[in-house]
Amino acid sequence: MSVSPEFSAMDVGNLSYRYKDFIIINPLMRGGIVPKSVTERLCDEGWLEVGYNLCHDCIEGRSSLITKPNVKEFLSEIAVFFGGDEAEHTFGCRAAQFAVMKTISEVSPDGVVLSDPNSHYSTNIAAEMCGLKVVESPHTGYPEYKVEVDSVIEKIEEIGNPALVVMTHADPYYGNLAPVKEIGKVCAEKEIPYMVNSAYTGGVMPINMKDLNADFLTLSAHKSMASIGPLGFLVTTYEWSRKVFALSKSKPDWTGRAFGKKIPNVFGCSIGGLPLVCAMNSFPYVKERVKKWDEEINKTNKFIDAMEDLGDIMLLGERPHRHHLLHFETPLFWEISKKHRRKGFFLAEEMIKRGIVGLHKGLSKHIKLSVYGLSDEEVSKVLEAFKEVAEISA
Amino acid sequence: MMIMENIRAHLGMKYNLVGVKILKEKPVDIEKPTRKLRYCEMVRKAANGEVITAEHEDIACPNAEVTLGFVEPVYVDIQPRISPAETKVVKVGPLDKIRDPDIILAILNPRQAMEVASIMDGLEAKFAGSMAVCGEATAKPYMEKKSNVTMLCGGARTFADFRDSDLIVGGPPEFFEELSKRISALSKTCVALCGCKTSDLSPRIIESFRKIGFEKGTDYFFGKVDGTNVRIYLNKDTHGKIKYITVHIPLRGVEVKAKEPLIVKKRGNWTDVAMTFGLGEAIDLNTGRGLKEAIMDILKKVSDSKVIAR
C-alpha cells in the first residue's frame, strides 16, 4: 500500500468531527447517545488522557474485579438490573455472544444453534467461530417479518435437541420484538440453554432475564446503554457462570507462568478504559430512562403515522410497533432520487444539510431510523426536514 | 442473606435456596395462594423467586398435611413428620426473603451435592423415595436438627416439575451457615493463590534464596552482597527445566576487563558482569546448599578483575 506524500489520513484536518450538535437518527446509535453531563464530566476529570484509566488502582488482576473505582459492584448492579446473577463486561456484544457460543461448544461439540431469522450477523459469526451450526426458524415474510412462537417450536422439534436457542430481542432489520418470554418457557421445559441478544433493548426498555427464563443475556453499551463503545455485557445465572466465566487454567510449559484470575471467554481481562468508565457514569441515567419506555413507544408510533402521512412511505415490521428501530419503505424518495443529480445520495445529504445525520448514505428506497430519546421539538424538526425533502422536485 | 449468594455462586446453582418457616401461630395479615398447592410445588415456586404462605386449607397434599405437622395422623403413624402437630402456617420463599427460617432447602444436581458433601466432610442421607420434600427434606431435619438428602418422590416429580437430575439437601440454618463459611474459607485459600504467576519457581527454591538474603523479582532474584548489587537468574533448557544458574553483577559507569569464565556485556552505560555455570552436585536449589559459596566465588573473581575506567 502506498501513501501519497501530500496526503495522510492522519492529517488532523481530516479527523475533525463533522456532526457536532446534529440530531442523530441512526437507529443503532440512538440508545447509545451519551448524556451531556457524562461527556462533560469525563472530559473535565481527565478520563480521556489515558487508555487504561481504570487500572491505576487495580490490585485484583482483572478489570471486572477492580474495586477502586468499584467496577465489581457496578457489574453486580448490572446483573441485578437485568435479573441475572453475574455479569462480565466484554469487548462489545459480539464478544459476549462469543463467550456463550464457546461455552455451548464445549458442552455440546458440533451442536446446532437455533436462531431467529432476524439475528445480527455477529450471532452467526460467533457460532461459526466456535464450530456450531446455525439453523434458523422462518419469519412471516413481507411486510411484517415477524418471528412466531409456533415456527420456533416447530424448528426446535425438527432439530431434536438444539445446543442453544438464540432470540434477538429486538432485531436490527425491522425493530420487531421477538416472543422471548414464550420461547423461554419452551426452552425451560425442554432444558435447552437459551440466550437472548438484547443489544437493541437492554438499557432502553425494562428486561428481566428471570422472567424470560433466559440463561444468557447479551448487551451492547454503545447501542442501548448510553455509552461510548466498544463495550458489551454478558449476564448469566450461577448455573452457567462457573462455565462461561471459568478462570484460566493455562500454564505455558517453558516459563511456567499462570493466569489464574483471567477469564479466557472474555479474552482474559476486558476493557479497563473509557468505554467502561462511560457506561458506569451513564448507568444511573439508564436505570431511570427505561421507566419511560411506554412514552417512547407512544412517541414512536405517532412518528410512524406522521411519516406515512408524507406520501408513499410505509413502515415494515410489526404494528403497532414495540421498538424504536424503524424501517420504512420509501418509494417517495426513490422517485426523487431517480431524477436527482446526486441519485440515491440525495436523501442523506439533504437531511445533513438540515442538521440531521444518520440515514444510510446512498439509500432512498428504504430508510432505517429512530427518534428514541429525542425531544418533541427535535422530532418535529426531523419530520419537517423529511417533509421538505419530500417536496424537492428533482 | 449473603449465604444464599455465596452458596449459589460457588455451586453454580440455577435456583434460589429456599427458606422454610413453620409457624405455630397464624400471623395477622397473610397473603394466601390463589389455589391449593402441594408443598413440593410451593418449594419449587420459591426456588424460582415466589414467596408463598399457606395454611392447612391451602395444602393440596394429604401427606404434607401430616408431615408438616398440620394434623396428627389418624390411622398410621407416618414418619418423618413434625410432631406434635401444632403447625398453623408454612411460609416458603427465596432464602433472602425469609427471615429466620427454620429449615433451608437446596435443590441440587448430583455434582453440586457431591461438592457440598466434600466441603462438609460428608452428608448423611436417609430417603425412601416417598414424602420427600415435605418429610425427608423438611420434617426430618426440623425434628432432628441436622441435614438430610432426598432423591425426591413420585409426587414431587409428577406434580411439582422437578427435573430428573434434581435432588434436595435440606437442613437447619446452622448447616447452611457452616457450608457458606467453609466456602468462603475455600475461596480465600484457593483463589488468592491463583493470581497471575510470573514463573514456576517453587516455594522451596524461593525460600533457599531468601535464606541467603535474596528476594524474588519476576522470574529472578535480587540482593546485595557486601554492598554490591547481585542478580541471579536460573536458566532453563529448551524443555523449561532449570539447568544453569547465572549470577549478574550490574555495574554503572565503569569499564571492566575480565577473563573467562566471566562474561562482560555492555548495555548503555551499564556493564553487566556475569557468569553461568551448570547446576552440578555442588549446588542444591531446593535446600540452598552450596548457593552462597558459589555466589561468593564469582564475586571474588569479579573483584580480581581489572576495572579499566570509572
Add this chain to the structure above:
Amino acid sequence: MEPEVFDLRGEKCPDTFVYTKVKLEELAYSGGGLLKVIVDYPPAAENIPRSLKEEKIKYEVLDVKKVGDKTYELLIKAPPV
C-alpha cells in the same frame, strides 16, 4: 355385600390414591358398592381416606385395619352416582 378386592401392593403414593380414585369412580358410576383396597405402603392407609374427603363423590371409609407388618386393608363404600 362382598367388597370387590383391589390389591395395590407394590404401589406407592401418589399412584396408590390415583388408582383407588379411578376404581371407586367406576364403582360409583355402575351403581355403587364396596371396595377393599390392600396396600403395603403405610402412608397410603393414612392419606387415601384423607384425600377422599376432597372428592365430589361422598365416599365413606368404613374401616382401616393393619393386617401385616406393613400391609393395610381399607374398606370403602362408593355411593351410586
